[in-house]
Amino acid sequence: MKRIFLITLLACSWWATKAQNTVKMETMHADSAAISQILEKLYFKGIYEGDLDLLKQVYYKGTLLFGDVKGQPYAKTLDEYLTGVANRQSPKNSGKPFKGEVLSVRVTNSIAVAEVKVIMYDFVYQEYLSFHKIDGQWLLVNKMISDIAQDASSLTKDKVTKGGKKFNLIATIEILPGFEAAVKKAMVTMAAETRKEAGVELFLINTKKDSPQTILIYETYRSEADFELHKTLPHSKVFFEFVKGKIKDDKIGVNLLTGIDN
Known part of the structure; x- marks a missing residue:
């Protein structure tokens, strides 16, 4: 009788663990999809159109941006970045090619990192975006970028030929x-x-x-x-x-x- 009870207990425990893992995986997939949607519908669209209202929905108010552009160090506060967006010609109005692509999203509980690529003007940005889930909402809390246009030789040659x-x-x-x-x-x-x-x-x-x-x-x-x-x-x-x-x-x-x- 004790043996049957032990087997039943172990079986229930195994099924409970499996169910918990399944729920956790489903939650991770849902969070990953949510972040991808934020990037596609708010982040890329906001950059392309120069729409500050869209971008402000993505960023946490204290976000910092670091990296390099054309080999030069890049460091800005969120306010400095948004001011730059407001005062520049948007990629949409420039008539130049634009493309935003989500390469990967990795989620661990309330934190996540998205790797994206943004092609705009004559830049090709490789970006690593850190997200944190705050009050049920995923917000971008840190942005790291590097302009890899010179590394993308085939793309660079094409740009020079068509519109450089x-x-x-x-x-x-x-x-x-x-x-x-x-x-x-x-x-x-x-x-x-x-x-x-x-x-x-x-x-x-x-x-x-x-x-x-x-x-x-x-x-x-x-x-x-x-x-x-x-x-x-x-x-x-x-x-x-x-x-x-x-x-x-x-x-x-x-x-x-x-x-x-x-």
């Missing part, structure tokens, strides 16, 4: 009286760092002969994306902040150029 047009412009700065020396010194420092950028082919600074307060900058980038990247790099941001109150209307005039042979 150089981006040319002339920037004009009108210095306010009394700030000429300080602004010009800051300009020389920023120009030296700018010329080190991989996407910069020409960055030539001059002043008008009859107007030494006017700075003209001839700039050539490998692509429009390289120009957009230039504006976000630390040496550019330091310069933009420094010249506030020292240049006319706190604005840098930009005239886009098109080569006659294009």
Whole structure:
């Protein structure tokens, strides 16, 4: 009798464990599917359309973003990232190819990591996105990115062949009286760092002969994306902040150029 009872107990225990494992697996699959849906319907769509309302549904308010872009260190708070999205031309409006792809999602209880690839402008981002389930909702709490465009040689060649047009412009700065020396010194420092950028082919600074307060900058980038990247790099941001109150209307005039042979 005792033997029959023991066998029954072990059988019940085995079935209970199996049932628990089944429920756990089903929950993991459901969570993985939920995260994939968030990425497809909110994350990728928000990036493509430049829709902050969609993106704010994905991110936890304290999210930090780290990585590298075109070989340059990348570090932003969520507010800085969203401000950049708001002020740039969206991939949708740029007319350039865009693709967001979920490569994998791994879930462990209330945490998860998604590996995705985002192709936009002239960048190919490999991303690792950390999620945490907070009050029943999966939120992105940390974002790591790396621009692998140069590694994707076949894709890079295709981009150059189809649409890798150089981006040319002339920037004009009108210095306010009394700030000429300080602004010009800051300009020389920023120009030296700018010329080190991989996407910069020409960055030539001059002043008008009859107007030494006017700075003209001839700039050539490998692509429009390289120009957009230039504006976000630390040496550019330091310069933009420094010249506030020292240049006319706190604005840098930009005239886009098109080569006659294009």
